[in-house]
Amino acid sequence: MSKLVRTAQAGTMESTDILVVLAPAEAGAGIQVELVSPTMRQHGSHIKQLIAKTLQAAGIADAVVHATEKGAMDCTIEARIKTAIKRASNE
Amino acid sequence: MAKEKLRRTVMYAAGNNPGLLQNADIYGADSVIFDVEDSVSVMEKDSARDLVYHAIKNLQYSCEIGVRINHISTPWGYDDLECLLAAKPDYIRLPKGETGDEIRDIDNIITKAEKEYGYEPGSIQIMVSVETPKGLRNAYEIASASPRMMALAIGGEDFSASLKTEKTKGNAITAGRELFVARSMIVFAAREAGIQAIDSVFSDIRDEETLRNEVQLVKELGFDGKSCVNPRQIDIIHEVFTPSEKEIHYAHRVLGVFEEAQTKKSGVIALDGKMIDMPMVIRAQRVLALATAAGVYRKEEA
């Protein structure tokens, strides 16, 4: 299980990618996702859920995520979140 | 020979570029390599690894997918293997191979991963690129170091650099003669070990003429295919490696008279007044196998 100790980012602003900035949050704060996406209305809630789910699967209950998505597929989003988790924790 | 997988083109896709990864298989390359080595900066080794893992794990590719790992002597090589074997690529592509021991080391790691994840034993293969004189000297040892070995490749730019020269374009006749000996030795080693030989990339994507010449050259030297970095090169490479109608027709006739002679048990075989010997039959079989695999020949046709 990961524990976030610093702010870290992963990904790029290129098309079909997502730039994720992941920061620790106080215990009990929950996972807050701020998303910018060109398809907010078509895919916004799905992407937010996917981000939260990926964090929870890594054992993270509290975090602040700023994500700028540019048409990234689910597998890309998941990969970027996982990289950000590793970079933000002491693995 | 007929069952050998067709690898006329082996196309690289940069491992930290999601757009390239998700579209890698649509251009018709016979084989695609997701690269976490040279195309990925030191700061992004971790993210490229995660990206490639998830792409292989989640997307259904229509062609063979290999991964080029960082060499196991670098800080990333073993981590690459640990992370990426979990996604089950079709093969591992090792850069700068120099000894058989490296291959046996990687073979052991793959064997463990196959057990751990319940993959079919031996299902993950290895392709090694030779980029140095030492690697070239040990080429046969590398090629025969593991039953997983399916191809030897040559890294032309790196090899030329290690010779303290550069990879030249040359012309139709001289095309990159600094690599002439190395290319031939790669083919010798691969053939002795019974595996494939894959040529280096040609990096000037606008120069289609030199590319065509170079492919023609390496085909004549005996290579099975060529690496490439841009989908625009695939058609040209395939064109050169695909037997012409004339070649197919002739091969078809050679095999025709050969089979006829076999059933009649006649000794000397001739076609158009020319004697047909065994090497010509083997060559004809190879032409038709290649043509079949490339989809331009079916036995009932021609």
Next chain:
Amino acid sequence: MKNAAGREIPVSIQGYKEVKPYAGPFATQPDGRMAGPKLKAVFPGTEKVLKSIEEAIDASGLRDGMTISFHHGLRNGDYVMNMVISAIARRGIKNLTLAPSSFLDTNDELIPYFEQGVLIAAETSGLRNKLGRFLTLNQLSKPTVIRSHGGRVRAIECGELKIDVTFIAAPTCDTYGNINGVDGPAACGSMGYAMVDARMADTVVAITDNLVDHPVFPVSIPQYQVDYIVKVDSIGNPAGISSGALRVTTNPRDLHIAKMAAKVIERAGYFKPEFAMQLGAGAASVATGKYLRETMLREKIRARLAIGGIPGPFCDLLDEGLIGTLFDVQSFDLRAIESIRSNPKHREYECSFYANPWNKGAMVNQLDYVVLGATEVDTNFNVNVMTDSSGIMMGALGGHPDASAGAKCTIIVAPLLRGRLPMVTDAVQTISTPGETVDVIVTDRGIAVNPNRADLLENLKNSGLPIMSIEALKEKAYALGGKPEKIEYSDDIMGVVEYRDGTVLDVIRRPIL
């Protein structure tokens, strides 16, 4: 009520003529006589050249509530539409309907005039940028009427669209009103759209920055159709009129799509000596010409005719003898402008000749193949090129429905996914070209053939192309990009998409943002 494309259409629409639902591509026959401009006589000695746009506005008799028009041949370089409308506003005239042949990116400047009531309605073939967004989200007294190029000529000729005054951006004009588009600092090539308005508007005002002695040659719009002439400093920015020579794309995905489209053309059944074709201006459509050229050379087959908006690579085919004659309603780049000026086999023609469904045979009727782009296609092969995935008007019908109706084989080229957005969907946001006129969808991940074209399916069977059902394509797109959530719409009707015969193909409702 449901129309023949399966769309729910209101029985009546506030501010729009009597609603006739779309009934099929060739179901509606015309009745009556052609409309025409007011009869006028200009006697000897009359001076047509006026001092300013304001003077021309006064002379034209433009009044509140009238309809004005412009042509879009100068594309994103056009200065005339914005210039004239700001002069009209200064004159205090209001409640005008604006009916250009199309809007382009530069027309965002018109938004304040809609807000101030100088303009109260728009009729066009396309909308872009902020103006498109504005007209999708802000209710005017009438919905925006969207017509294809052919449909617009039809509407003008049958009197449904009556143009009181047209202001024609004229790259070259002589002192008695003869106009061409091939000379002058803002040369745009074909005047194909303006020729219709010059012929049908009550009053015709030429705005030029290249006023020359009478008579100019060649003549695209003749003196006897032109009332007034105004000289201005500049009618357009050449950089926006054409972006130099349009190059064939280097994007591997577009090239891949183009290569397959060329193979579809080769194998579908109409690739025979003296065939006729149209290729759209999108990257993949233009690139299709590159691969088709190789096929034509290999098979020694030439096309007798190519039409549509003409990009430079087509002119190369003309010069090589691979195309017999080009008929050009709009010249897309410098190469095409140069070609129409100098090559007699590169013909200028007007939009009725090109695409009008209600004349005695438009050129589109002669097409074997047309290759066009799309924003979305649905599983009934309906195409949307008008609204984006959020329902905002940001595209143009152009000649899409006209060429699709005319061609024996209509091929749509587009990537299966743009970012996460699927190109093939359950239902397009807006139908702009009905599926019964669309035959083959070529994407980077597979090709679908309209099941009502068993002949094409049979011909393409052994082509080696990745043919699959449209449903399979859609599933592929959804599997990769995820199924998009439905956009919610209000009941407010912001746009009416007319089929080329004037029936209502679809309506554009205001999306709830």
